[in-house]
Each structure stands twice: as structure tokens, then as C-alpha cells.
Amino acid sequence: MRTDLQIIEQWIKPGSHVLDLGCGDGTLLDHLQREKQASGFGLEINPDHITTCMSRGVAVIEQNLDTQGLQNFDDQSFDVVLMTQALQAVRRPDKVLDEMLRLGREGIVTFPNFAYWRLRWYLMRHGRMPESETLPYRWYNTPNIHLCTFKDFEALCYRKNFRIKNRTVVDGDHQDRWFSRLWPNMLGQIAIYRITRQED
């Protein structure tokens, strides 16, 4: 399993009730069900991913975060709400984060870091919107409409009074490297944050 998913797994207590926003083909939930006796649901809109989830026994609900929101879920009805590599693709990331911490005691978010040095270098050298392996789209057709940096994300958490319980970074191959931990905003490619409400 991908390193970022392994890191997330370590943060999830056995028997947790989990909601995975944009659960993809259900790899993570499937793993958490088997290894951590976790229960819960994935939300997804891609038909092929939904079918794969069903065939592997992951409970998946077809629901669009942008158009349908998350109002149908009760306050604090999950232990953990996950969102891997989808924050940058939703219409209002700030509101989704609010909702995540309304539904769950804890939120775990991963997203690509736009301040990664290769992206900075691309922009400086070419003067054009960066394209990379993690961001393989053109500016006009990308699903990633809200790209941000580690610093941006942390500033948002500060404004919203979210407490960052853990943070870590991995590279494009989802490997954990010592140098990216040294200067994450420059050297980290993918951010993994574990957040909660300040008062916890």
C-alpha cells in the first residue's frame, strides 16, 4: 500500500468509525476494515470506483460533495473523517474542512503542496502553470481548482482554530524522506495533516 496510506493507517485506532470523502476504489477503507476492524463509508462519484468498492465489500455511497454537501450526516457521528488528494478539487475546501470536523472528532487530509521546489522552479523557468506527475493537467481542464501550499493550509487551520495533531510529508512516490521533513514547504510534495478542533 502507498506510504501516505500507511501513515494514515497508523493514526487510526482499531474499531474506528470512518468516513472517507472521495474514497476512490476503496483501497484504504478495505485495508482499514481488514487490519483495523474499522467500519464506515466512502463517498465517491466516479462510477467505476463505486463498482470496484462494491465488489470488494467497501460500503460506498454515491454523493457529490460540491452539489450535495454533507448535511445528511449527523454531528460527531464518526471517529475520523478522511480526505485523501481531494481537498484541492472541491469547490469550497474551507467549508469541507468545517464539515469534516463537524462529522468527526478528527480529520485527516492529504493534498499536493504547490510550494514544492520543482513547481516553483517550473513556474520561474517557464513562467507557466506547472505540470508534473502529481499534477498532470493543464490549467484550463484541471480538477485541481484550489491548489495551496503547506503554509496556506496551516494559515487556514490557524484562522479556523483547528489544532494540527500531526503533519508529515511524502514525495511523489509517496515515500517518506528525511530531507522533505527538514523543509516541508520547499521539499515536501504531498502533505498529510491530522487535525481536530482546538478545544480537544
Added chain:
Amino acid sequence: MPDSLPPDSVGVVTPQTLHFDTPITLACGQTLDSYDLVVETYGSLNADASNAILICHALSGHHHAAGYHSMDDRKPGWWDSCIGPGKPIDTRRFFVVSLNNLGGCHGSTGPNSPNPATGKPYGPDFPVVTVKDWVDSQAALADRLGIQCWAAVVGGSLGGMQALQWSLSYPDRLRHALIIASTPRLTAQNIAFNEVARNAITSDQEFHDGRYHDFDTVPRRGLMLARMIGHITYLSDASMGEKFGRELRDQAYKFGYDAEFQVESYLRYQGERFSETFDANTYLLMTRALDYFDPAYEYDNNLAEAMTHARCEFLVLSFSTDWRFTPARSEELVNAMVAARRKVSYAEIDAPWGHDAFLIPTPRYTDVFCAYMARVAREVNA
């Protein structure tokens, strides 16, 4: 029917009538001392009886869900698109049981059956049965067939309500419930359509308060109207538009009131055909069963509270253009299951055919249905 059967058909099937002598007490308080259920089965039951699937039929359905009754049959069973070798409910892996419900008019005990008290057909004296009663009779059927636990109970529309009721009435006797194009309860609009249909029947002069058998007649006209109104709610505006548009049977308006538009003659044809094969008292009974279904009622109208009693896993499917039981109704059910922490998967299938879409194979519907059932099969080693 062509000379040879399609390779993905269950083939020629023969219904059987099973007699039950253990009395069944119905929700209305009455008791049926004995009754018959007409049943078809496809595939074979495995050694530990773990691969059985129950198919629950909708308003006008019956036991003949798949295959042909003879080589001369023009059409296969009503859900042949989904039951057979290689189809979502794969008869190479599952033992499939399909029945005609109590109160039906296709051989199971119902208004047309002789009333033991009088020797004449029950007619309007046949008790009003509910979805819960049906599930109780289906449990007796499971006992008879040696099935302690269904791998899945599957149904569309009113059939989906039975699958849902199974999860609450007999939580330990099914592993999965598949609830397709259904709803946890009818809306006022749904009941209103049923009322128009019932009124069409009861106001037919040939109805005779339901004792039309005594007068050697049937309220054909009323049944036809009931089916016409029902049929409109099964289709979507778009699919009717696609099929008929404003097409006329002849070139020009005739400035009269006979069936001039194609859609008119289609509805009349459908209604007439239905009125020749279906029983009016059964139609009243089935629509009432729909109206009464409301599992949340016993739990202070809290559906989530009701769902905490279920143990099985759920698949809920809705269709984008279904305006009879809209996707919102399915989502209401899914939300209650989520709140009750039941394991549920849900998909809204994009299909243009309205409520009838659950009978029509579309690629995504088939994919999702196949994927889910393949997993059920793996789980029970079918």
C-alpha cells in the same frame, strides 16, 4: 419464443404450488388457516443451503421472474434481464426463489381462491395483507425449502419494500438486502395516484362491491383505467416523449375524442391487456399494501431507529428519472441506515426510463448489480 432458448436464459421452468397448513396471523388481525404459494426456482441449492436468493415482486408481478414456461412463450419472466447464467443474479452460483405473494392473482391464495367458509371465491372478503404479512409467509416458504438464511433478498419497487421489511422482521435470516427503485414509505402524491386507481376500479358498474364473480363479470373498464394511470407513473416524461412524442395514428386531427395520438392508443392497449389478466380485488389489495408500508411508524417515525434492528448489509439503487420513487426517497433510506451505522452502499443510476428502469438492463445498472452479487457469491462460497 424462437426455436432455441438464449444461452443466458434459465430455460423452460415449471411453477409449483406449495401448500401451507400452519395458520398465519395477519396485521389486520385475521388469520388464514391455510394457504398456497406458487413458486418458481432457478439454479440449485448448495449443500449448506447458503446460496439462496429470494426475489420479491412488485405491484403487478408474480412468481414467473425468469425463463419461459414453454417453447411457445412469446416473452420470458418479468426480470429475465437480471436472472440467469452470467446475469447479475447468476443462476450458476445462486439458488433463486421467486413466488407469487399472498393476495395475488397468479395462483397463490388470494381474492380469487375459494373461501373455506363459503366455498365461493373470497372476493372482497379476502383480508388486506401487508408487506410484513408477505415477509412472514416468505419466511414460512424459506422454512419449507430448508433455507435458514438467504444470501440475499432482492426486490424492486414494492419488492424492495419486502427486502427492507425482511431486514427488520427477520434480521438474522438474510445476509444482504437489495432495495432497488424503492422507498421507505409512500408520499401523499404516491397514495393519491393509488387512490385514483382504486377509485377507477370501485366506481366501475361491473365491480359490484368486489363480488363481480357472483355476477359473472369483471370490472374491466376500471382495471384498465387503473393500469393506465399507474403506467404513466412508471415512465418518465422523456421516455414517453422519445417513444411517442406527439405522433398521431393517422396524419391529421379528427376533431373527436377517440385515441388519435400514439400515446393514447398505447395506454389503452396496455390497460386492456392488463385488465384481461389481472384481478381487480388483487389490484386494490396490492396498492393498499403499498400505502400502508412504513417501517418507521412503529418507531415514532424515526427510520434510523427502525434500522438499528437490521443486521444485514444493504445495497440501495435509485434511477435518475424515477419520479414515482425518486432518488431522494432512496437517499432518505440510506441516510437512516448510515445514522444507524448499518453497512450500506448506494448508487443513483442515470437512466431515462423512469421507475421502469429497474426492469431494463443498462450498462451501469448491470455493472453495479453484478459487482455486488459477485461479492455476495464469494461470501457464501457459491
